[in-house]
Amino acid sequence: MSSVTFLGTGGGRMVVLNQLRKSGGFWLKLGEANILQDPGPGSLVMVHRLKLVPKDLDAIVLSHRHIDHSNDVNVMIESMTGGGFQPHGRLIVPSDCLNSDPVVLEYVRPFVEIIEINEGLKTTLNDIEIEFPIRTMHPVETYGVIYQWNSKRLGYIPDTEYFPKLSGAYKNIDYLIINVVRMKNDMSIRHLNITSAKKLINDIKPKLAILTHFGLQVLKASPEFQAKIITEETGITVMAAFDGMIQDLDDRESLENWV
Template sequence: MSSVTFLGTGGGRMVVLNQMRKSGGFWLKLDNVNILQDPGPGSLVMVHQLRLKPRELDAIMLSHRHIDHSNDVNVVTEAMTGGGFQPRGRLIVPADCLNSDPVVLQYVRPFVEIIEMKKGLGMTLGEVKIEFPIQTMHPVETYGIIYSFKEGRLGYIPDTEYFPELAGAFKGVDFLIINVVRMKTDKRIRHLNMDEAARLIDEIHPKRAILTHFGLQVLKASPELQARRISEKTGVDVVAAHDDMCVNFEKQETQKWF
């Protein structure tokens, strides 16, 4: 079974700092390959609460260095490698996570194979193909990601402002996870708003789209209501993620762990 489990669905400072939603990123199980994407604050706690096994991770991936996406990267790297005593797995990150003011500590780097993300880079993990089709428009180096596995292709649009080339990079994906922090655009904050997310979903037109990484504006406006509105407008099956939610890509079912 291929699935995604949300270890948190909060985004933006106020939601994350006040833990109005959890902020641990999401765990992908694709063709028996396990990937932890964007382990923000509390990720390791959520991994254990949901009885997931960090020693079974094959890779940890950061879309970018901001703290709500990277806070737990070092501790989950240690957990993946048995405290560093059994080096294994891959850590896949943009270059600025490693260089000036690094978020990946020198201490954990010998424990894991480190790969720098670049636009156009492709790789395989087991039977899963991973591509980085586009660099998004965000204050730090940030990449969109496509995972190809037996049940189809999953696109992840992380933090970004809207720009015309974004939809084209994800054309043909079957499933889409998209970060939607705001209801209205604030040019100081380079994040998608809900109307822009709806436009992208309509243009990409996956079988299913999952909204996540909600800021305070979105929580006040009800993510579930926004998902229904986008679904009615686009004809795409759109759901709003919630903490602990697991989506089975094969059956397109959702469940809550507890």
């Protein structure tokens, strides 16, 4: 069975620093493989609260080094590898997570195999193909990702401002997870707002889109209501994630099968 579990759905400083939503990223179970994407603050706590098993992880992936995406990376590497006594798994990160002012501490690096992301990188993890089709437009090195398994494809659009080439990088995907921090447009913030998210969803046309990483503006405007509006306007099923939500990725008939 394949699924995505949201360990947090908050984004933006006000929401994350005040924990108005949790901020632990999301856990993908794709066939037999387990992948943790963007372990922000509280990821370890949510992993245990939701009874996930860190030693089951095969990889930890960071889209970028911002603290709401990377804060728990070191403690999750320790947890994945039994405090470093059972080295295994991969850490897949942009190079600026490893170089100057690194967010990945040097002492945990021998516990995992480290792969640096470049735009266009394709790698495999067991039977899963992992592709980083595009570098997004954000103040630090940031990459979108597509996971392909059992002939299904899940794309993740992390923090970015809108740019037209973005949708072309996510052709033929079944599931789209998209970070929507803002309601209004503010070019200085370099994040997607709800209007640009709708445009991307409409252009990419996944079978299911899941909104997450909500800033305060989006929380005040009700993410569920916004998802409903986008569904009505595009004809594409759009959901708003909530903390602890588990979405089945095998069978779209079981959308009710949440915790």
